[in-house]
Amino acid sequence: MDYLPIFADIRNKPVLIVGGGAVAVRKIDLLLRAGAQVWVVAPALCPELAILEGRGTVTWFAHQYQSSQLDRVYLVIAATDDGELNDRIFSDARERRLFANVVDCQPKCSFIFPSIVDRSPMVVAISSSGTAPVLARLLREKLEALLPGNLGQMAAIAGQWRDKVKQRFGKMSQRRRFWESAFNGLFASQVASGNVAGARQTLDRQLAHPEANQGEIILVGAGPGDAGLLTLRGLQVIQQADVVLYDHLVSDEVLDLVRRDAERICVGKRANAHSVSQEETHRLLVKLASQGKRVVRLKGGDPFIFGRGGEELQVAVEAGIPFQVVPGITAAAGATAYAGIPLTHRHHAQSALFITGHGRSDGDGMDWLSLARARQTLAIYMGTLKAAEISAQLISHGRDARTPVAVISRGTRQDQQVLTGTLEALDELAQRAPTPALLVIGEVVNLHQQLAWFQHSAQQTGRESAVVNLA
Structure with a gap:
């Protein structure tokens, strides 16, 4: 040294x-x-x-x-x-x-x-002893991304509790276990979410009852597939999880980022395959969190956009379990961006609508007249099985049969595939498309050939990717 x-x-x-x-x-x-x-x-x-x-x-x-x-x-x-x-x-x-x-x-x-990561009163210093300052700076940048911005506030609150903890626990080993539990549990999550009052109450409760470790549920959006689109907060949370309940839509690349010793439970739903019911997922969330575990519910895309995230958090509320939400990039935003299809464009579409093709069986029907308006983009989730009906209804309610459409399969992933054509051929395109797939309807699809940057990159690097036009 x-x-x-x-x-x-x-x-x-x-x-x-x-x-x-x-x-x-x-x-x-x-x-x-x-x-x-x-x-x-x-x-x-x-x-x-x-x-x-x-x-x-x-x-x-x-x-x-x-x-x-x-x-x-x-x-x-x-x-x-x-x-x-x-x-x-x-x-x-x-x-x-x-x-x-x-x-x-x-x-x-x-x-x-040294190069400094400042989370005062927490400060991290990195030095190459003057031999490679640029390397030290690059390492600092990586640490800046990994260390939560609330570390300083967490440390400041902990400093205010040090004397209380010393009085409560006579042995250093007991104090160490107390702080390890706090910094890896509900206290840390509450500070991260801005609930400082709740964080202080949690410390007091843990001091009074150190054996009663309260769990929590964290709803995390994994994005559409590319692990690079996982948010920084999402990465931090999945690396601190005790158990992760994940869907089939979560890519293997994202799952590889989960903490190695975390328990992983697939609760995905897939047509014509073994599925876990929504009620069973609710039961698991409550059961695991009630055991004092940090439970991450990892969902493809964004959990609040056709992901039933709201339903799962309502269950947490009813059970009295603390929770928080980490948003994710939804498929309509991520997949279309990677396909070079802007959702809006001042010359083609002034609005974009996100729709699910798999609604409640007892729900109201689609407002096809509104959906069929020109100069708007429709992004339809889970719509491949109903592509024929979607196409027929839109055309019968006034949308031009020659309106450009795209079916984006496995968007943002290495094997992304984009099939393009016209509205009258939507069903044929959907039948040919691997799942999961997103339907995009509107004039903005015409920009795909010009702006498909990810497709071009895929072809240059030998990735399995395809662009097919069916007019």
Whole structure:
């Protein structure tokens, strides 16, 4: 280890910056965030520094550097383009056993600035010991994406409970188990969802009854298939799950991202195959959450768009189980985007309607007259089995039989297939299409050949993908 990683308390401590340019500004920003008193030595200040000096945020200490200026400071940073001056500052600091940093000159640094992930009071620092700062920055970017933005708030609340926990649990092992349960359970989820009052109540309840671990249900939209379309929040949740109940529409690529030791239960529904009833899914959700588990209900697309997510959460409410929702990219948005079919376009469609071809058997019929209007896009989920009826009804209610249509199969996945044609041939297209498939009806389909970027990429990389036109 070339450097000892330490976190220094520089609040209200004077730090000397020699240099008044853009490089100095970057260092000063970090120092100010850490609460330091910043003293600047420079013949002139760049505009950003002049603004800070005018506000009294930094002090323009002197125009020229003198070694005596180091006698009163905690740290010194040399941020000039004068190599001889930087060397002299470092030498003067070393004589005084003072930590110094010469910007972009690793051998002349007794301390270095790491790449920082700031979730104050949680702070993660990454360093390559000055050998590969770009690599350290790239790693920081990856961690920024993985670490929830609420970590700081979670840590701050935990800090307020430390004394209570110490009083409640005499052994360190007991305290560790308490915090592990809190940071991996309902408390963490409530902070993430903004329910700070509920999170505090959960800590109090766990302190009083540490053996009573309350479970929760988290409804997560997995998107239409491509694992890259899973939201960041969705990724974080499935990697913290105790058990995952998933549908057939969830792709293997998304399932591979689930925490390795989480229990996985398929509760999918598929025509002419073994299916789990909705009532059984409800029973499982309540049973598993009542056992104190973090239960993730992972659904293809978005759980609130033809996904029965609302019904499942109503069951959670009735059972008194805490829950939250992580939206997903719905098939109509994801599959059409990958097929190069904009849902709306000012020259072709001013509105888009999402419709299910598989409604309740006792429900009202479709408003075919409204659906048949021109210059609108229809995105129809689960419509392949009723494609003939859909086509006939739209045409009989006034939609042109030559209206462009597309059937997008397995949208956004490596084997995506797009069949295009006209409304009068919709049933034939649907019969040829692998499932799951989305029906798209409207003039915007004509843009597919021009904008089908994913199809083009698939052909170039050898993916199994097809574009078929049936006019």
